Amino acid sequence: MEGKVALITGGASGIGKRTAEVFAQHGAKVVIADIQDELGHSVAESIGPSTCCYVHCDVTDENQVKNAVQRAVETYGKLDIMFNNAGIADPNKHRIIDNDKADFERVLSVNVTGILIIYFINYN
Numbered sequence: 001m002e003g004k005v006a007l008i009t010g011g012a013s014g015i016g017k018r019t020a021e022v023f024a025q026h027g028a029k030v031v032i033a034d035i036q037d038e039l040g041h042s043v044a045e046s047i048g049p050s051t052c053c054y055v056h057c058d059v060t061d062e063n064q065v066k067n068a069v070q071r072a073v074e075t076y077g078k079l080d081i082m083f084n085n086a087g088i089a090d091p092n093k094h095r096i097i098d099n100d101k102a103d104f105e106r107v108l109s110v111n112v113t114g115i116l117i118i119y120f121i122n123y124n
Contacts, residue, residue: 002027004023005030009068031075087110090103
């Protein structure tokens with residue numbers, strides 16, 4: 001990982017946070033992209049400001065994803081790794097009819113469409 005630059009969506013907590021810590025421990029520069037601003041800034045600060053920075057990024061918004069990629073390149077000169085870790089789940093409901101279409105679409109927007117936005121930005 002030495003000398004690599006990684007952008008981690010959903011990097012403010014859970015698997016994303018731990019991945020950011022491990023990448024940095026192995027020599028990578030890390031950009032944490034998340035919607036949890038206070039937590040994201042805190043994690044970036046704990047990893048170290050010379051190694052890690054935070055950018056607000058909702059993966060369902062193409063402009064915010066482009067901004068996160070741009071921030072990585074502007075801050076560290078390149079982008080080698082995109083770890084598309086952002087994801088959400090809604091509370092389990094006992095009956096299928098208790099689910100709302102809007103809730104289902106929100107989960108798909110983050111967990112599926114968000115990944116496609118990142119793919120299109122990086123490969124088009």
